Amino acid sequence: MQPSEDEDSMPRNNEEFKTKKDRYKVLALLGKGGYGAVYSVLRLSDMEKFAIKCENAAACRKALYMDCNVLKGAAKIQSRHFCTVIDQAAVKNRFNFIVMKLIGKNLWDLRMDTAECRFTKGTSLKAASQCLISIEELHRFGFLHRDIKPGNFAVGRKESNEHHTIFMLDFGLCREFVKRGEGRLRTQRAKSQFRGTTRYAPINSMLEIDTGRKDDIESWLYMVAEWTSGGLPWRKFKATEREKVLKYKKDVRTDKEIMADLFYNCPLKEFERILKYVDELDFYSEPDYKFVYCCLQHAAAASKIKDTDPLDWDPNVPYMGPIETIGDGKVIELDVDQGMSTEVSFNKTGRDRETADATKRVEIKKK
Ligand SMILES: Nc1ncnc2c1ncn2[C@@H]1O[C@H](COP(=O)(O)OP(=O)(O)O)[C@@H](O)[C@H]1O
Ligand SMILES: [Mg+2]
Numbered sequence: 001m002q003p004s005e006d007e008d009s010m011p012r013n014n015e016e017f018k019t020k021k022d023r024y025k026v027l028a029l030l031g032k033g034g035y036g037a038v039y040s041v042l043r044l045s046d047m048e049k050f051a052i053k054c055e056n057a058a059a060c061r062k063a064l065y066m067d068c069n070v071l072k073g074a075a076k077i078q079s080r081h082f083c084t085v086i087d088q089a090a091v092k093n094r095f096n097f098i099v100m101k102l103i104g105k106n107l108w109d110l111r112m113d114t115a116e117c118r119f120t121k122g123t124s125l126k127a128a129s130q131c132l133i134s135i136e137e138l139h140r141f142g143f144l145h146r147d148i149k150p151g152n153f154a155v156g157r158k159e160s161n162e163h164h165t166i167f168m169l170d171f172g173l174c175r176e177f178v179k180r181g182e183g184r185l186r187t188q189r190a191k192s193q194f195r196g197t198t199r200y201a202p203i204n205s206m207l208e209i210d211t212g213r214k215d216d217i218e219s220w221l222y223m224v225a226e227w228t229s230g231g232l233p234w235r236k237f238k239a240t241e242r243e244k245v246l247k248y249k250k251d252v253r254t255d256k257e258i259m260a261d262l263f264y265n266c267p268l269k270e271f272e273r274i275l276k277y278v279d280e281l282d283f284y285s286e287p288d289y290k291f292v293y294c295c296l297q298h299a300a301a302a303s304k305i306k307d308t309d310p311l312d313w314d315p316n317v318p319y320m321g322p323i324e325t326i327g328d329g330k331v332i333e334l335d336v337d338q339g340m341s342t343e344v345s346f347n348k349t350g351r352d353r354e355t356a357d358a359t360k361r362v363e364i365k366k367k
Contacts, residue, residue, distance in 0.1 A: 009056055009094040010037050016044070017052075017097070019089035024052065024099065031106070031151075035059040035172070036095060040102055050086065051102040054095040063172025068098050070171035073141045077332070080322050081134035081168050103167050104157045107150035110313050111227060118230035121267065122305040123312040126321060127153075128224040129296050130166040135220060136289040136327045138168065139213050142178040145171070146211060148219035149200040150226070155313065164311060164321040177212065178331055188212070188283040198239040199232060204283075206246045213329075214281035217292065221274055222262075229264040253279065267299030286329050293326040 011017070011026045024041040027049070031038045036055040043050055055064035074082035087099035107127065111117055119127065131153055138145055145152075145168070152170040156162020173195050177186055192210040194201070200222045202215035226232050234248040251258045253275075263271045274295050281287060308318040 009058075010054060011039055011052070011095070017041075017089070017091060019087050019099070021087050024050070024087075026052075033170075033172075035061060035063055041099070043099075049102045050099050051083070052097045052099050054097040056095050057090065057093055061172070064096055064098060066174045067171045070138070070143055070174050071098075071100065073143065074137070077137060077141055079134065079137045080165055080324070081130065081137060083167055083169070102157060103169075104155045104163055105313075106152070106154040106169070107166070107223075107227075110155065111150065114312055116230060118265070119227045119312050121228055121265070121303050122300070122309040124224060124227040125267075125296050125300045125303075125305060126309075126311065126319060127166055127227065128220070129293060129326075130321060131168070131220060131223070132217075132289065132293060132296070133324060133326050134166065134168040135216050136329055138174075139177075139216070139287075139329060140327055140332055142176050142180070142331055143171070143174045144177050144211065144213060145216050146173040146175060146205070147196045147200075148216050148223060149197050150223055158314075163314060164319060166321075181333070183333075185284055194242070198237070198242050198245050199234065201245075203246065203249050206242055206249070210283060212281075212283035212285065214278050214283075214285055214287050217274075217287055218278050221271065221278065225262055225266055225271060228266045229262070233258060233261045267303065270295040270299040270302075289326050289329050 013026055013028065015026045017024050017026075023044040025044055027040040027042055029037060029039055030051060036053065036059065038051055038053045041050050041052050042048070053064060053067060055062070068085060068088060071082055071085045075084055083101040083103060085098050085100050088097065090096045105113075111119060131148075134153075135145065135148065147170060153166050153168055156165045156167060178184065179186055189210040191208050192205070194205060194208055196205055196219075198206075200219045202211060202218040204215050205211050222232060226235075233252075234245045237244045237248075248258070252262050253259075259272065259275075260268065274292055277291065278287075310317055310319055311321075
């Protein structure tokens with residue numbers, strides 16, 4: 001039988017799967033996307049809970065390969081903001097899957113849980129800082145995310161005392177922006193088909209211009225503005241109404257009223273500075289993450305927000321998120337292996353193919 005794109009091929013509750021290392025029993029569906037789904041599972045050797053991300057065997061885009069590859073890269077820099085992959089396998093003619101650390105609710109759902117569907121300024125700035133740090137880390141090991149949005153960040157589980165830590169998820173649209181071993185950036189492609197999510201997409205991606213590091217930061221800023229404002233000015237448009245959303249995003253830059261609407265209830269002065277700064281960068285720029293981070297700290301100080309102020313999803317406990325400093329964005333040389341093992345019969349046909357040779361040199365730090 002041919003593998004089908006329909007849901008029948010996806011795991012069912014209580015179904016068990018075997019890998020070379022262990023057995024897992026499916027507990028519940030956690031999230032669903034276009035190419036697959038994420039489930040909580042029980043590892044039967046020790047009854048520990050994990051998450052599995054499954055991708056239909058018939059999916060042509062093979063996003064799971066990128067998920068796996070990026071998470072393995074993240075493990076090498078020992079970031080707190082990425083899940084670890086502990087196992088991987090394929091169920092013939094049904095789906096491929098990776099087994100990873102189980103975390104908690106995503107930032108979209110957490111905002112929807114609040115009474116007014118918005119975070120307080122304090123929570124928003126703390127979450128913004130952690131997400132920015134994770135973006136800098138991802139860039140540091142050579143990948144762009146290209147789908148920064150609240151559904152792709154989640155907090156850790158309370159049971160593991162990680163519910164003040166934010167994790168970055170979903171690397172299916174990632175792209176390597178460096179030429180490994182050559183210490184240089186890949187050349188900007190003449191055109192790049194739109195991918196990602198209309199609401200948070202950077203202007204360049206909507207114009208089908210190949211995106212760089214600064215474009216991930218632009219998406220991050222839309223996401224953060226939405227947290228405190230309660231909704232982006234272009235929220236009423238559908239994902240297919242890209243032209244209208246694009247016009248809105250352009251108008252923000254020229255119309256003070258629309259800018260004030262975008263940053264309603266946000267630290268206006270600092271967010272305006274960040275937007276202006278990001279707009280000055282180009283495809284090859286190495287963003288000054290420290291500058292953006294400082295703007296957040298400045299905004300927090302100006303609003304008298306304390307480091308210990310609780311998060312909205314844990315209002316009675318002082319903030320105990322990771323204490324860390326933001327990196328300088330210098331790309332490190334990283335020996336990322338080939339992701340999914342060959343026994344999983346994963347092919348790379350869906351990966352972005354390089355279309356042009358890279359010429360731009362970058363400084364790449366040795367690990
Ligand atoms: N490791 C995990 N632990 C708990 N929930 C997760 C995990 N990974 C993903 N999820 C949940 O599943 C949703 C979809 O996962 P994601 O990786 O973004 O896949 P998709 O490509 O379908 O968007 C996320 O928004 C999150 O709520
Ligand atoms: Mg996602």
